[in-house]
Amino acid sequence: xxxxxxxxxxxxxxxxxxxxxxxxxxxxxxxxxxxxxxxxxxxxxxxxxxxxxxxxxxxxxxxxxxxxxxxxxxxxxxxxxxxxxxxxxxxxxxxxxxxxxxxxxxxxxxxxxxxxxxxxxxxxxxxxxxx
Amino acid sequence: xxxxxxxxxxxxxxxxxxxxxxxxxxxxxxxxxxxxxxxxxxxxxxxxxxxxxxxxxxxxxxxxxxxxxxxxxxxxxxxxxxx
Numbered sequence: 113x114x115x116x117x118x119x120x121x122x123x124x125x126x127x128x129x130x131x132x133x134x135x136x137x138x139x140x141x142x143x144x145x146x147x148x149x150x151x152x153x154x155x156x157x158x159x160x161x162x163x164x165x166x167x168x169x170x171x172x173x174x175x176x177x178x179x180x181x182x183x184x185x186x187x188x189x190x191x192x193x194x195x196x197x198x199x200x201x202x203x204x205x206x207x208x209x210x211x212x213x214x215x216x217x218x219x220x221x222x223x224x225x226x227x228x229x230x231x232x233x234x235x236x237x238x239x240x241x242x243x
Numbered sequence: 244x245x246x247x248x249x250x251x252x253x254x255x256x257x258x259x260x261x262x263x264x265x266x267x268x269x270x271x272x273x274x275x276x277x278x279x280x281x282x283x284x285x286x287x288x289x290x291x292x293x294x295x296x297x298x299x300x301x302x303x304x305x306x307x308x309x310x311x312x313x314x315x316x317x318x319x320x321x322x323x324x325x326x
């Protein structure tokens with residue numbers, strides 16, 4: 113979503129993005145002319161008249177599970193976004209019985225929060241697992 | 244997802260739908276408007292409708308139509324920039 117019109121989105125997809133992604137962008141490219149949606153999400157830069165690089169992960173209930181906002185000069189990390197979504201999905205599937213510690217990647221061990229884990233995380237999680 | 248739209252000369256816009264997140268008479272007070280209000284994790288994402296371009300069609304997208312799915316809502320400063 114950006115303040116560009118959907119017509120500009122089409123031009124961008126036609127002229128450039130379809131040369132990077134076969135078939136063009138597969139998801140809807142949303143237009144927020146005026147920045148009203150961005151303002152509600154807290155990422156519209158009124159002075160510059162554009163939206164900052166805000167990314168919101170929304171779960172199937174419509175609840176915001178996480179977000180990240182960067183200034184325009186720095187791009188995001190798609191792999192990190194995918195990792196976060198997989199972590200949120202795992203936690204949700206476990207109904208909150210599992211948690212994903214720092215540096216968790218799909219397939220790596222999770223933590224099972226509970227009284228037995230308090231003070232014992234060092235036994236199951238090592239600092240090199242954060243990287 | 245989303246209905247196809249009739250395309251006219253006017254630029255279509257969307258906006259937040261449902262209950263306003265913040266309503267007060269001070270809305271026109273520049274000082275207050277200037278303060279960014281960040282939404283909170285663990286709370287409902289504000290619903291909205293927005294015109295969109297999707298695979299050759301112009302459509303209208305409503306966030307709440309995606310209930311039941313995981314959604315990544317991604318804002319960026321402008322077309323022809325990176326993401």
